[in-house]
Amino acid sequence: MSKRNSAKYKLDRRMGENIWGRPKSPVNKREYGPGQHGQRRKGKATDFGIQLKAKQKLKGYYGDVTEKQFKKAYAEADRMKGDTGQNLVGLLERRLDAVVYRAKFTPTIWSARQLVNHGHVRVNGVKCNIASRLVKPGDEITLGTKAQEMALVMEAQGLSERDIPEYVAPDGSAKVTFIRVPTLDEVPYPVKMEPNLVVEFYSR
Structure with missing residues (x-):
C-alpha cells in the first residue's frame, strides 16, 4: 500500500482550488498557497508550469497514484484509439x-x-x-x-x-x-480538469 506522503489538503492549497469539493478544504478560507511565503507566490506561469499543474491536479485527485502508475496510464491511453486525454480519464475512472x-x-x-x-x-x-x-x-x-x-x-x-x-x-x-467508461464531460469533477494539458506535458 503506497503511503500518503503529504497532507491531502496541501494539494488544494497548492493548486488554489477545492479539488475534491469537500466543505472542510482550507481553500474555502485561504486561497493562497501553503507555507511561509504562500501569499507571495504569484508569478506568471509558463506553458510548462500550466501543463505541470494540470498533471499534478489530475494525478492528485486520484489519491496515492504514483508518478510511475500515472505515466503508465498515459502511455496506455496514448496507444488506444481516439482522444488521448479522454482515454486517460477513462482509464483513471476504471480503477x-x-x-x-x-x-x-x-x-x-x-x-x-x-x-x-x-x-x-x-x-x-x-x-x-x-x-x-x-x-x-x-x-x-x-x-x-x-x-x-x-x-x-x-x-x-x-x-x-x-x-x-x-x-x-x-x-x-x-x-x-x-x-x-465515461467521457470527460460525464465525470463529476468539482473543479475543471484539463487532460489535454496533461497530454501536452508528456508529449514534450
Whole structure:
C-alpha cells in the first residue's frame, strides 16, 4: 500500500482550488498557497508550469497514484484509439478504488483505496485487494458484510456533497454495476480538469 506522503489538503492549497469539493478544504478560507511565503507566490506561469499543474491536479485527485502508475496510464491511453486525454480519464475512472469512491462507499479516494486493500470489496463476487485493478463495463462491485457496518461507509452514503454518476448504477446500498467508461464531460469533477494539458506535458 503506497503511503500518503503529504497532507491531502496541501494539494488544494497548492493548486488554489477545492479539488475534491469537500466543505472542510482550507481553500474555502485561504486561497493562497501553503507555507511561509504562500501569499507571495504569484508569478506568471509558463506553458510548462500550466501543463505541470494540470498533471499534478489530475494525478492528485486520484489519491496515492504514483508518478510511475500515472505515466503508465498515459502511455496506455496514448496507444488506444481516439482522444488521448479522454482515454486517460477513462482509464483513471476504471480503477477499482475510483469506482468504490464514485459508488459513495467511502467519503474520500484514500479511504476507498484502504477499503480495497483490506479486502472488503468484491468484483463479480470475487474478493479483490488491488486498488489499481481496472474494472470493465458490466462488472459488479459489492461491499463485504463487515464493510457495510463500518462508520465511514455509513458516513459516505449520507454525504450530500456528491452524487453517484450515471455510469455507476447502484443496486441497494452495497452493490453497484460499472455501466460504461465515461467521457470527460460525464465525470463529476468539482473543479475543471484539463487532460489535454496533461497530454501536452508528456508529449514534450
